[in-house]
Amino acid sequence: MNQNLYDFIVNKGHHQYRHTVDWCLAEEYAAKGLSPIQRMADRFERLCREEEAVILEGEQIVFLRTVANLPAIFTEEEWAEINQKHYIHELGFMSNLSPNYYDTIATGLLEKRKTADPYGQRAIDNILMLSDKYLEKAKKQGREDLVEILTQVPRHPARSFREALQFFRILHYALWLEGNYHNTVGRFDKYIWPYLKADLEKGIYTRDTALALLEDFFLSFNKDSDIYVGVQQGDNGQSMMLGGEEVFNLLTELCLEASCNNKLIDPKINLRVSKKTPKEIFTKATHLTKAGLGFPQYSNDDVVIPALERLGYAHEDAANYTVAACWEFIIPNVGADVANIAALSYPKAVDTALHSSLLTAKTYEEFFATVQAEITAECDRICAGIHDLWFIPSPFMNVLMDCDIYNGGKYNNFGIHGTGIATAADSLAAIKKYVFEEQSIGKEELIQAVDENFENTPELLHTLRYEAPKLGNNDDFADSIATALLDSFAAALTGRTNCRGGIYRAGTGSAMYYLWHADEIGASPDGRRAKEPFGTNYSVSLFAKVKGPVSVIASMTKQHFENAINGGPLTLEFHQSIFAEEDGIEKVGMLVKSFIDRGGHQLQLNTVNLDRMLDAQKHPENHRQLVVRIWGWSAYFVELDKEYQDHVIARQAYTV
Amino acid sequence: MTGIVFDIKEMAVHDGPGLRTTVFFKGCPLRCRWCHNPEGLTFQPQLMVKDARCIGCKNCQKGCDHPECKPFGRCIHVCPENCLEIAGRQVDAKALAAELLQTAEILGDAFGGFTFSGGEPLAQPEFLLALAAELKPHHLCIETSGFAGPEIFRAVLEQLDYIIMDIKLADPVLHQQYTGQSNDQILHNFEILRQSSKPYTIRTPLIPGITDTKENLAAIAALIGDSNWEKLPYNAAAGAKYKMLGMKFENHPAK
Numbered sequence: 001m002n003q004n005l006y007d008f009i010v011n012k013g014h015h016q017y018r019h020t021v022d023w024c025l026a027e028e029y030a031a032k033g034l035s036p037i038q039r040m041a042d043r044f045e046r047l048c049r050e051e052e053a054v055i056l057e058g059e060q061i062v063f064l065r066t067v068a069n070l071p072a073i074f075t076e077e078e079w080a081e082i083n084q085k086h087y088i089h090e091l092g093f094m095s096n097l098s099p100n101y102y103d104t105i106a107t108g109l110l111e112k113r114k115t116a117d118p119y120g121q122r123a124i125d126n127i128l129m130l131s132d133k134y135l136e137k138a139k140k141q142g143r144e145d146l147v148e149i150l151t152q153v154p155r156h157p158a159r160s161f162r163e164a165l166q167f168f169r170i171l172h173y174a175l176w177l178e179g180n181y182h183n184t185v186g187r188f189d190k191y192i193w194p195y196l197k198a199d200l201e202k203g204i205y206t207r208d209t210a211l212a213l214l215e216d217f218f219l220s221f222n223k224d225s226d227i228y229v230g231v232q233q234g235d236n237g238q239s240m241m242l243g244g245e246e247v248f249n250l251l252t253e254l255c256l257e258a259s260c261n262n263k264l265i266d267p268k269i270n271l272r273v274s275k276k277t278p279k280e281i282f283t284k285a286t287h288l289t290k291a292g293l294g295f296p297q298y299s300n301d302d303v304v305i306p307a308l309e310r311l312g313y314a315h316e317d318a319a320n321y322t323v324a325a326c327w328e329f330i331i332p333n334v335g336a337d338v339a340n341i342a343a344l345s346y347p348k349a350v351d352t353a354l355h356s357s358l359l360t361a362k363t364y365e366e367f368f369a370t371v372q373a374e375i376t377a378e379c380d381r382i383c384a385g386i387h388d389l390w391f392i393p394s395p396f397m398n399v400l401m402d403c404d405i406y407n408g409g410k411y412n413n414f415g416i417h418g419t420g421i422a423t424a425a426d427s428l429a430a431i432k433k434y435v436f437e438e439q440s441i442g443k444e445e446l447i448q449a450v451d452e453n454f455e456n457t458p459e460l461l462h463t464l465r466y467e468a469p470k471l472g473n474n475d476d477f478a479d480s481i482a483t484a485l486l487d488s489f490a491a492a493l494t495g496r497t498n499c500r501g502g503i504y505r506a507g508t509g510s511a512m513y514y515l516w517h518a519d520e521i522g523a524s525p526d527g528r529r530a531k532e533p534f535g536t537n538y539s540v541s542l543f544a545k546v547k548g549p550v551s552v553i554a555s556m557t558k559q560h561f562e563n564a565i566n567g568g569p570l571t572l573e574f575h576q577s578i579f580a581e582e583d584g585i586e587k588v589g590m591l592v593k594s595f596i597d598r599g600g601h602q603l604q605l606n607t608v609n610l611d612r613m614l615d616a617q618k619h620p621e622n623h624r625q626l627v628v629r630i631w632g633w634s635a636y637f638v639e640l641d642k643e644y645q646d647h648v649i650a651r652q653a654y655t656v
Numbered sequence: 657m658t659g660i661v662f663d664i665k666e667m668a669v670h671d672g673p674g675l676r677t678t679v680f681f682k683g684c685p686l687r688c689r690w691c692h693n694p695e696g697l698t699f700q701p702q703l704m705v706k707d708a709r710c711i712g713c714k715n716c717q718k719g720c721d722h723p724e725c726k727p728f729g730r731c732i733h734v735c736p737e738n739c740l741e742i743a744g745r746q747v748d749a750k751a752l753a754a755e756l757l758q759t760a761e762i763l764g765d766a767f768g769g770f771t772f773s774g775g776e777p778l779a780q781p782e783f784l785l786a787l788a789a790e791l792k793p794h795h796l797c798i799e800t801s802g803f804a805g806p807e808i809f810r811a812v813l814e815q816l817d818y819i820i821m822d823i824k825l826a827d828p829v830l831h832q833q834y835t836g837q838s839n840d841q842i843l844h845n846f847e848i849l850r851q852s853s854k855p856y857t858i859r860t861p862l863i864p865g866i867t868d869t870k871e872n873l874a875a876i877a878a879l880i881g882d883s884n885w886e887k888l889p890y891n892a893a894a895g896a897k898y899k900m901l902g903m904k905f906e907n908h909p910a911k
Binding site: 454458459461462463465466467474545547548549550551553554578581583584587590591593594597598 | 665666670674675715733734736759762763766767768
């Protein structure tokens with residue numbers, strides 16, 4: 001790694017080259033009556049002109065954002081009108097795509113230009129114009145290496161590992177500059193490996209020099225990422241997928257090492273594994289977990305691929321899956337899924353049933369049936385609400401996809417998250433045990449206690465919160481309820497067609513809804529008080545006293561993920577000390593392997609140090625580089641809003 | 657056959673090979689000054705209060721009818737922060753084994769099994785043997801001070817797959833002074849262990865000024881020869897649990 005460059009970037013030295021623009025584009029476009037795609041094309045052209053070439057000392061992978069903002073292309077009135085006419089997802093883009101870097105890097109933009117539509121051609125011309133600015137700069141600075149590279153790429157196919165990396169950097173940079181977001185990296189070790197392999201065979205690189213270059217390349221993901229803000233800083237979707245069927249090569253290993261050495265939150269590393277994955281790979285990956293970045297996130301090919309096929313994905317596409325910004329399973333090149341379009345709140349379904357049907361329900365089964373009906377009704381509402389979906393077109397993104405995504409990709413499915421499954425399962429377990437089986441808690445008593453936020457019933461609160469059966473203890477009593485909830489959710493979405501002709505996919509993720517949905521209801525029958533958040537994604541409740549990670553894994557691998565494969569991991573937290581010795585690292589690796597062998601679908605592990613987080617809240621200046629995992633992405637702790645910080649801290653109560 | 661245990665910990669990474677779950681037996685004949693598991697000392701249930709989370713609601717002092725709360729005069733079932741718990745659960749060997757066996761397959765696939773620790777597991781020999789019999793053929797390991805009669809030690813050794821045994825102090829006088837017991841039995845049992853075919857590890861906690869002295873470490877080295885030997889660094893935070901138990905960490909080695 002180039003340490004000087006690393007320090008310069010980490011200390012934000014490169015921000016000095018940035019400026020903002022105050023162009024009133026929207027008004028101009030409105031006056032001219034330009035269409036949305038014309039506006040996108042025009043803004044991109046102006047931005048490419050405005051961008052300056054900056055080549056930092058010793059920088060091997062160039063392209064740096066110098067324009068820090070993207071002026072709006074619609075006036076407020078126009079945008080309001082569009083929102084009225086259409087269902088608009090998030091900021092309006094079809095994000096969370098995995099474009100075909102592979103093909104583009106292998107053929108060059110001139111070749112791509114031949115088949116692109118006029119807007120795509122214009123985007124390509126502008127990228128070439130900008131890359132020529134870098135070429136001129138390289139000549140001026142006497143950077144012969146860059147002159148050679150930029151003469152070749154992105155116009156022509158990459159001929160070497162370094163050209164492939166530079167080509168990728170330009171494509172990725174252009175996607176962000178165009179305005180789309182959550183632009184994922186895809187199966188990097190699959191499509192870049194042939195270049196490294198050839199260079200290694202030619203003797204151009206050794207393992208060490210390849211690693212050093214890769215570290216500089218990984219650093220490039222962190223140059224502009226602060227401009228790519230999602231819900232919070234760090235939520236930028238630069239997800240990289242490694243491994244998978246037939247793929248675990250030297251580049252995979254080098255990527256794990258580069259991430260470990262750089263200790264930066266981008267790119268976000270995912271690893272595809274299966275029953276066939278040897279123990280040593282889990283050990284290697286656990287060394288990265290030890291670094292405390294919240295990577296890698298694992299997904300299980302044995303579960304994900306067949307489940308995607310069941311949903312109608314062709315085998316070759318399912319086998320080629322990657323992840324969206326967080327953990328949603330998407331298909332590179334041809335998938336135009338909107339994998340995070342909405343979310344179901346399980347606890348809300350339970351809360352509604354509690355107030356509408358508990359008093360009249362004669363059995364637990366009868367009560368659960370009303371919860372199921374509530375889940376179905378909520379899915380009805382969610383799906384009915386999504387119609388006339390419209391996207392702001394991104395011409396260059398469309399160039400990089402193998403199909404015209406705006407007129408329908410090969411897959412046009414919608415993913416729905418499922419929030420708070422543990423809160424709901426634990427609530428139902430308590431109702432089943434205490435209200436119906438033991439009859440030790442009265443129905444009115446429970447409803448009143450929940451409505452009063454347990455203010456007047458401390459003993460009841462204690463029982464529900466700390467003594468009732470909880471998901472995560474390998475106890476079928478609670479675990480089977482989670483299974484039934486997930487099945488109900490999946491069944492409620494089966495057979496529906498969405499407004500783009502695709503289907504709906506049930507998922508196990510929560511995204512930020514673990515906070516938002518928790519605010520929609522008061523307390524819950526699992527002893528959760530009002531305002532307390534749910535666990536993130538597919539996790540146990542924040543205050544559940546669980547026996548430990550082995551039981552959690554046993555519990556959380558029982559469910560039928562083949563019916564609910566939109567994505568969303570089980571999260572486990574480990575104290576840093578467990579990784580102190582190689583033996584501990586191997587054991588964590590074995591635990592991950594157990595999860596995979598038992599048919600878990602997705603797993604994410606965190607290394608945490610509670611004392612350090614508490615100190616960072618008091619003295620943020622001392623902990624600028626402290627990284628924590630939020631719902632599907634890693635972030636610098638001190639850059640998060642306090643509610644997100646507090647949730648990470650609350651998660652630590654039962655850390656191993 | 658019942659015994660008393662104070663904790664069951666999954667994924668105890670320092671308690672033997674592979675993925676393991678450790679059962680902590682309550683009660684110990686030794687009184688090591690540096691002991692960091694004070695709830696493992698007596699054979700009776702004890703109230704543990706995590707004061708740090710107390711919000712001062714005083715619910716626990718209002719009185720209750722729970723028989724388990726009676727001996728302590730405070731209710732453990734009413735704290736909104738779950739500050740109070742009873743360390744020490746009387747449990748039947750068969751029932752405990754059934755609980756442990758739920759994850760045995762995962763542990764076995766990960767080259768691990770179960771470990772008996774404490775407290776001193778050898779201090780409840782019948783319970784230990786009964787539990788071991790129920791858990792077989794899973795891989796079983798013990799963490800012990802080695803303080804027990806030789807017949808007990810032999811009987812247990814036969815049932816287990818891996819032994820982790822402490823030799824804290826080689827000198828019998830110092831051993832008596834710092835642990836409250838002579839090391840005669842321990843050293844005798846070590847010979848039994850050495851002559852057995854069981855794989856084992858000897859551990860020495862490095863207590864500043866007490867066990868980490870040059871003399872002691874040299875004497876232990878001479879005693880154990882080429883045995884596998886682990887020296888464990890002393891955890892300075894070890895005294896934290898004493899306060900929760902209403903006990904004093906009077907013999908803190910740092911004093």
